[in-house]
Amino acid sequence: MSIIKIENLSRTYTETEVEVKAVNNVSLNIDEGEFTAIVGPSGSGKTTLLNMIGGLDAPTSGTISINGSSLGELGGRELIDFRLRNIGFVFQAYNLIPVLTASENIEFIMHLQGRSKAERKSRTDELLSAVGLDGRGNSRPAQLSGGQQQRVAVARALASKPRFILADEPTANLDSKSTTKLLEIMEELNKKENITFIFSTHDQRVVNKARRVVTLEDGKIVSDETRK
């Protein structure tokens, strides 16, 4: 069953003198539980596509439906609330809040959702365990390695119990050991908890793990390969 339906999606940037079609008439369906990598060279439109799926950027034309809700029909506040409850984000630069501990970074999202303290605490412990960071909850981001920080970021993305996770170049800043560990964790979460992952990536190791690889070039899908 498709969780994300993208139809004839385009995004044109007109801010500069030259009109740039970052995403050009893309149609794509993503089913629940997929582990999908969106690949392509720099400037191919991967991040723009991810931003539009995440409701951070609005398409110039075309539609995106998530679980039957069209993102274009949501107002500003509704869209923010939709993101909070349905989408988990993992960023290339981790983007953890440096003054908070790993636990607090994870808890914060649930605080925004209005969950109780007890619920936040138990979910945080559960997620830290899931990403292999038991006992590091009280560490500040600066006290963790890049790989550990990105694992906290994954745990944070999962904290809100989203329908899917968008990860923009999640391994770009990691060494190979950390990348392997992170991919193992994400793969396990995908398999065990049926969480949908969509990556934009250059990283061949991520591509190798993906069960579906969508390749973009100049904003267009040039291949869409599903593996077993």
Place this chain on the structure above:
Amino acid sequence: MIFQIAWKNIWRSRIRSLVVIVAVALGMFGGIYTVAVMLGMADQRVQMALGNELGHLQIYQPGYRDNNDILHFFNDADSMINRIETIENVAHVTHRVRVQAMANSAGYTSGVILSGINPEKEVQVFNLKDKICVDGGEFLTNDNTRGVLIGRKLAENLRLVYYEFSESALSNLEELNFSDEIISIFKTKKDEVFRSEKELKEFLMTIMDEEKANTAIYKVENATIKFKLRNKIRFQFQDARGDLSGGMYRVAGVYQTGNNMYDASNAFVLDDVLVKQASLPERAAHEIIIRLKDSDLIDETKAQISDIYSDTETKTWIEMEPMLKTMNDMMWVFSLFFIAIILFALSFGIINTMLMAILERTREIGMLMAVGMSRKRIFNMIMTETIMLTATGAVAGMILGSIVIAATASNGIDLSAMYGDGLAEMGFSAVLTPVIGAREYLMIVALVLATGILASIYPARKALKLNPVAALRAE
């Protein structure tokens, strides 16, 4: 959790936040302390006036206050006092017989209000007894029928003082900040008498320049002054029959309230002596003065008295001296204005700090927007942070201010050496006691909060204008 994050965010750039906090703290301290001094000054002036001159309420015959006509008197002040004393909020009551008189002493003349008082009742309402100068004799007693109590300024005007570098005066001067050379010159003048302030000042100008002499004269005067106690003063006035009357008195005591104008124009004798000299009935009085237990209930008490004595004029101290109340209120308005200016200036520093903080956290704010933190929550977070930053400095400033106020309030700030005479001329005490109350603190807290809120608006709006996609790409 927003508060927790806001608090932690303040300490991200420790030095930068500390600079703002210290600036706010010092600004608040300066503001609060200045306000406390100004309010203390005004409050002391009011307390001096209440304790020495006015009491809380005064009762007159209608028209007496227009021209102080000797014929506008109460026939039986004692029965009025007895009745008024039964009113619950009344603490003490006294009366005064007053005539406008001319005081003469060895060729010097001065116009005064000569008041006849009952010493026992007087000390319950007024604190003139505590204002007797050092070596200035004593307060009136019932058996001192020819004694007169005069103000130090009147004593000076009537040349009933002289200045002498006695042993005790020299030891007092040694404790003040005079150089050894000046002290040794003073010692050469031991037991020499200066008959007037003018003579004393002329002497000082022979040993120091004029500017220093102007500053030193107040100290030297206070150390060397001697009062000519038991000297005679003749008072002349028009009695109730319109005839010229008066009497000879001897100086029993010299008081100093700190208000030169009052001290120059008020003398006190026993009431039963004065009523006879003024040809007034035995129990006559021109004013009845009341001290209250609770001054906040002044209007209610006045209404009670007015009901009993509807054919008299009952005035509150505010009605008698509206200037005092106005001055008190104005001091507070000026103080608020002063604090507001300080906070306004500080708000620019606060805004700058918060703008820097937001610039540094652009990507983080982008992330917060991306993961679903509403704009309202981001606005509130920045506002909370700004208010916390401002409030931390303000609380530190208030604590520092309170400590310094408490430390200086016990002994007061003695300005007598520099401005004593000038302050006394204006009716202010030369020893200032800083005072600040809960109401003032609350108003200042409200101003600080308002500053925090206003200073947060621009940085918070700046944060809200961020586009999450662009913010996430920021370096």
